[in-house]
Amino acid sequence: AQTVTQSQPEMSVQEAETVTLSCTYDTSESDYYLFWYKQPPSRQMILVIRQEAYKQQNATENRFSVNFQKAAKSFSLKISDSQLGDAAMYFCAYRSYSGANSKLTFGKGITLSVRP
Amino acid sequence: GAVVSQHPSWVICKSGTSVKIECRSLDFQATTMFWYRQFPKQSLMLMATSNEGSKATYEQGVEKDKFLINHASLTLSTLTVTSAHPEDSSFYICSALTVTGAPNEQFFGPGTRLTVL
Numbered sequence: 425a426q427t428v429t430q431s432q433p434e435m436s437v438q439e440a441e442t443v444t445l446s447c448t449y450d451t452s453e454s455d456y457y458l459f460w461y462k463q464p465p466s467r468q469m470i471l472v473i474r475q476e477a478y479k480q481q482n483a484t485e486n487r488f489s490v491n492f493q494k495a496a497k498s499f500s501l502k503i504s505d506s507q508l509g510d511a512a513m514y515f516c517a518y519r520s521y522s523g524a525n526s527k528l529t530f531g532k533g534i535t536l537s538v539r540p
Numbered sequence: 541g542a543v544v545s546q547h548p549s550w551v552i553c554k555s556g557t558s559v560k561i562e563c564r565s566l567d568f569q570a571t572t573m574f575w576y577r578q579f580p581k582q583s584l585m586l587m588a589t590s591n592e593g594s595k596a597t598y599e600q601g602v603e604k605d606k607f608l609i610n611h612a613s614l615t616l617s618t619l620t621v622t623s624a625h626p627e628d629s630s631f632y633i634c635s636a637l638t639v640t641g642a643p644n645e646q647f648f649g650p651g652t653r654l655t656v657l
Contacts, residue, residue, distance in 0.1 A: 467650070467651050468648065469648035471645070515583060515584070528646060532583045535581070
């Protein structure tokens with residue numbers, strides 16, 4: 425079974441600074457998807473970024489980028505120019521590539537606070 | 541993007557009563573929907589996977605007779621908490637898997653806060 429580990433329960437960043445959230449995972453599969461989700465105080469889950477394991481290029485979405493290290497099974501999220509609205513809980517998640525109904529496996533999450 | 545709605549957004553009920561939560565995919569068809577439970581400051585815990593027209597698959601430890609899931613159409617899944625007790629108080633989130641568009645992307649509903657008195 426796959427596991428996703430987020431070892432840091434909380435992090436804090438100064439507004440306009442850069443912060444990196446760590447995530448590691450364990451799997452025996454070669455093809456899979458990795459995700460970062462944001463859950464703000466409203467508790468609505470929002471997809472931040474997605475990475476397909478077969479792609480070597482790291483995914484980027486505006487101020488959000490990932491450092492995907494497949495051999496090390498590491499998938500960190502970098503938030504540049506942090507904004508107050510980035511304050512939220514962030515979850516790293518894994519999904520198998522095969523199987524239309526394959527489910528997401530979430531990490532425990534990390535609470536990010538942004539200092540003005 | 542695809543929108544998933546949940547109703548109600550919050551509900552308070554007395555112990556022993558049943559509560560039904562609806563999850564709808566508003567602008568896409570979802571053959572598969574997922575139901576999660578989340579406690580404050582914790583991760584999402586998958587309760588069950590429902591496929592349209594078939595019985596739901598429950599995760600280990602989830603009582604299927606207590607948490608009844610019905611996925612009668614490609615746009616609607618319901619979760620009924622039967623004979624609710626205070627320990628069932630939690631935040632319930634549904635998610636729908638698209639059959640077209642971005643592969644393997646789940647869209648989440650806004651969640652339902654259940655409080656059992």
